[in-house]
Amino acid sequence: xxxxxxxxLVQWTGIAAPFLRHDVLIDYIAPPxxxxxxxxxxxxxxxxxxxxxxxxxxxxxxPLDRYLADGSENPEFILNREPWRDASILLAGRNFxxxxxxxxxxxxxxxxxxxxxxxxxxxxxxxxxxIQAGLLPVILGQEQVEAIAAAAMAVPRxxxxxxxxxxxxxxxxxxxxxxxxxxxxxxxxxxxxxxxEETASFQREAEAFRREHELRQPWIYRxxxxxx
Amino acid sequence: xxxxxxxxxxxxAGVGCGFVPMRSLFARQAAGMTMYDKIWDAxxxxxxxxxxxxxxxxxxxxxxxxxAAIKRLLDAGETIRNxxxxxxxxxxxxxTSPERYTDRSLNLGSVADDFPEMKExxxxxxxxxxxxxxxxxxxxxxxxxxxxxxLPGMLMVAGDSHTCTHGAVGCVSWGGETAQNVLLTxxxxxxRARNLxxxxxxxxxxxxxxxxxxxxxxxxxxxDAGNRCAVEYAGPLVRSLSVExxxxxxxxxxxxxxxxxxxxxxxTTYEYVASREFAPRGELWDQALAYWRSLPTDxxxxxxxxxxxxxxxxxxQVTWGISPExxxxxxxxxxxxxxxxxxxxxxxxxxxxxxxLTPGDTIADTPIDEVFIGSCAESRISDLRAAAEVVRxxxxxxxxxxxxxxxxxxxxxxxxxxxxxxxxxxxxxxxREPGCSKCYGSNGDLVAQGKRCVSNSNRNYxxxxxxxxxxxxxxxxxxxAAAIAGRIVDVRRLMAGEIV
Numbered sequence: 001x002x003x004x005x006x007x008x009l010v011q012w013t014g015i016a017a018p019f020l021r022h023d024v025l026i027d028y029i030a031p032p033x034x035x036x037x038x039x040x041x042x043x044x045x046x047x048x049x050x051x052x053x054x055x056x057x058x059x060x061x062x063p064l065d066r067y068l069a070d071g072s073e074n075p076e077f078i079l080n081r082e083p084w085r086d087a088s089i090l091l092a093g094r095n096f097x098x099x100x101x102x103x104x105x106x107x108x109x110x111x112x113x114x115x116x117x118x119x120x121x122x123x124x125x126x127x128x129x130x131i132q133a134g135l136l137p138v139i140l141g142q143e144q145v146e147a148i149a150a151a152a153m154a155v156p157r158x159x160x161x162x163x164x165x166x167x168x169x170x171x172x173x174x175x176x177x178x179x180x181x182x183x184x185x186x187x188x189x190x191x192x193x194x195x196x197e198e199t200a201s202f203q204r205e206a207e208a209f210r211r212e213h214e215l216r217q218p219w220i221y222r223x224x225x226x227x228x
Numbered sequence: 229x230x231x232x233x234x235x236x237x238x239x240x241a242g243v244g245c246g247f248v249p250m251r252s253l254f255a256r257q258a259a260g261m262t263m264y265d266k267i268w269d270a271x272x273x274x275x276x277x278x279x280x281x282x283x284x285x286x287x288x289x290x291x292x293x294x295x296a297a298i299k300r301l302l303d304a305g306e307t308i309r310n311x312x313x314x315x316x317x318x319x320x321x322x323x324t325s326p327e328r329y330t331d332r333s334l335n336l337g338s339v340a341d342d343f344p345e346m347k348e349x350x351x352x353x354x355x356x357x358x359x360x361x362x363x364x365x366x367x368x369x370x371x372x373x374x375x376x377x378x379l380p381g382m383l384m385v386a387g388d389s390h391t392c393t394h395g396a397v398g399c400v401s402w403g404g405e406t407a408q409n410v411l412l413t414x415x416x417x418x419x420r421a422r423n424l425x426x427x428x429x430x431x432x433x434x435x436x437x438x439x440x441x442x443x444x445x446x447x448x449x450x451x452d453a454g455n456r457c458a459v460e461y462a463g464p465l466v467r468s469l470s471v472e473x474x475x476x477x478x479x480x481x482x483x484x485x486x487x488x489x490x491x492x493x494x495x496t497t498y499e500y501v502a503s504r505e506f507a508p509r510g511e512l513w514d515q516a517l518a519y520w521r522s523l524p525t526d527x528x529x530x531x532x533x534x535x536x537x538x539x540x541x542x543x544x545q546v547t548w549g550i551s552p553e554x555x556x557x558x559x560x561x562x563x564x565x566x567x568x569x570x571x572x573x574x575x576x577x578x579x580x581x582x583x584x585l586t587p588g589d590t591i592a593d594t595p596i597d598e599v600f601i602g603s604c605a606e607s608r609i610s611d612l613r614a615a616a617e618v619v620r621x622x623x624x625x626x627x628x629x630x631x632x633x634x635x636x637x638x639x640x641x642x643x644x645x646x647x648x649x650x651x652x653x654x655x656x657x658x659x660r661e662p663g664c665s666k667c668y669g670s671n672g673d674l675v676a677q678g679k680r681c682v683s684n685s686n687r688n689y690x691x692x693x694x695x696x697x698x699x700x701x702x703x704x705x706x707x708x709a710a711a712i713a714g715r716i717v718d719v720r721r722l723m724a725g726e727i728v
């Protein structure tokens with residue numbers, strides 16, 4: 001069904017879940033407290049997360065919404081409902097993923113099966129995270145996002161297609177809506193490239209640059225590593 | 229079509245994943261260049277079309293969360309590019325208890341402290357790693373400028389989002405980079421931001437400082453005003469600030485949604501940098517200084533957006549909600565959601581529900597439970613001096629838990645040499661060890677559940693300081709005044725003896 005390359009994304013078709021809340025914090029998608037410690041020896045409950053949800057919360061996005069205080073699943077939450085449980089596209093509100101530090105929000109969404117997020121705007125840190133992690137961020141006007149969300153609520157199982165080559169979003173009942181993304185990011189998502197893959201081909205230039213840079217600005221190199 | 233019009237329409241249409249086809253319009257053919265564009269161009273290894281470039285990194289700060297990942301990289305025998313440009317410091321996960329040096333289990337680990345052999349591994353490669361036993365240890369955004377590891381003209385990156393702080397010395401710095409990529413390639417791949425200038429004019433009233441300037445700016449322009457912009461803070465008021473004051477302003481650039489924030493270097497900057505441990509000396513200093521003097525934005529440079537903020541009459545600021553843009557002057561009343569622009573009414577309603585405040589009430593006299601003075605926003609020696617001036621001869625209100633955390637070991641030593649620690653302790657403050665602490669809580673220092681905290685840090689998000697904890701962001705002297713009064717008060721009135 002999906003023309004998904006092993007780790008790239010040229011075209012994606014899937015169920016879209018409407019979650020149009022504005023100003024959703026990156027820390028709300030993935031609460032940072034607890035789980036940040038690499039050894040896992042000290043886990044502090046994330047703010048507001050029910051104890052039972054903690055284990056799940058460290059792996060899933062939106063742990064605060066997914067579970068009730070008693071630890072059971074919140075039946076009201078969109079991603080706990082059919083058919084959105086299987087959604088792979090998130091329709092989000094303005095400033096989605098605002099704020100943020102070193103949190104794995106984009107990775108959590110990918111772990112939940114999301115491949116793309118469509119929103120009117122994104123928090124800058126989260127937008128970078130999406131590009132780093134390989135979660136496709138698509139920016140559309142608010143009215144367009146709302147129109148898609150209305151269609152997704154009306155006929156939830158009808159799938160949405162994101163075509164990176166044509167830069168369009170469509171559904172059988174929604175004509176192609178154009179979006180813009182620069183060629184580099186399209187290449188990056190199509191090839192499933194990360195920073196390291198993208199920059200690796202520039203190693204020779206990087207080394208030459210460094211040699212020349214060190215001649216021009218030696219103080220940047222010589223003043224370090226030599227505590228006085 | 230005029231250039232500015234072209235830039236505006238193109239960027240406006242290509243939001244986010246930025247679609248600006250002809251970069252040369254920005255930088256190469258411009259009559260004058262901004263400092264941001266000059267520094268960007270000076271680090272450009274390869275231009276990839278659009279607004280994207282591969283850039284050389286002058287300094288990388290390793291995150292202290294995730295030492296195991298760094299260790300795996302080292303153990304795998306991967307070649308680290310430019311290790312002499314990398315440094316690490318323990319801040320987010322270290323305990324701030326005085327017991328932390330003897331009971332090491334109190335610390336949640338760091339690159340510098342976790343693996344005894346790792347520090348040697350790093351040192352052998354030329355990577356500076358400051359652990360809790362090192363005299364330089366502290367919050368990375370205090371340590372960088374303080375040690376001279378941050379210098380003007382640099383491109384500096386890290387994982388932490390408040391890396392924009394370093395821009396105060398006249399460099400370009402941002403967070404959100406992965407350590408693995410920078411360690412393995414010595415480069416980053418990024419999109420050039422647009423230039424936004426904030427000019428400060430007017431005069432600062434008594435007890436109004438850098439923190440109030442930036443909080444007022446975020447309130448006036450909005451928490452997303454800086455999206456995809458590099459912000460340059462300029463104008464006579466910025467020039468009159470110390471480098472430490474400028475750091476506070478740059479620190480909150482990310483709260484405006486900006487890619488980075490910076491202040492052009494001047495004699496104040498050079499004087500600040502000159503004595504630092506890792507700053508160049510002798511001939512190298514002269515060479516560096518000549519280069520740094522070429523960095524400030526040219527008069528003819530065009531900005532995508534130019535804003536002027538008049539500080540005359542602006543009071544000490546305090547936040548009432550759950551975004552740094554939810555901010556008012558200390559004598560103002562808490563706004564009603566209906567006062568908000570239509571699209572923000574819901575957010576204001578949710579904010580007031582969370583902070584349990586009533587529209588129409590004064591923000592002053594709101595009773596509080598805790599006070600936190602520390603963080604990369606304002607924990608430098610000038611900040612602690614300002615707090616001590618308020619606290620001297622007074623007592624922390626009963627029922628208020630008040631902490632002071634110096635931003636680094638050198639700040640702490642200096643404060644102790646000046647007797648500031650005694651002033652705080654005598655008043656009933658806890659005087660603790662350097663680290664990020666209660667600003668973020670990833671070391672376990674949290675505001676108690678549901679309690680109200682007045683904090684001189686930079687984020688007042690839901691749950692930022694603890695479960696259901698309410699944060700009121702203020703300047704350092706305002707935080708000190710709140711600790712004394714046991715409620716949110718105007719530091720000017722406290723100092724005038726109008727409040728006991």
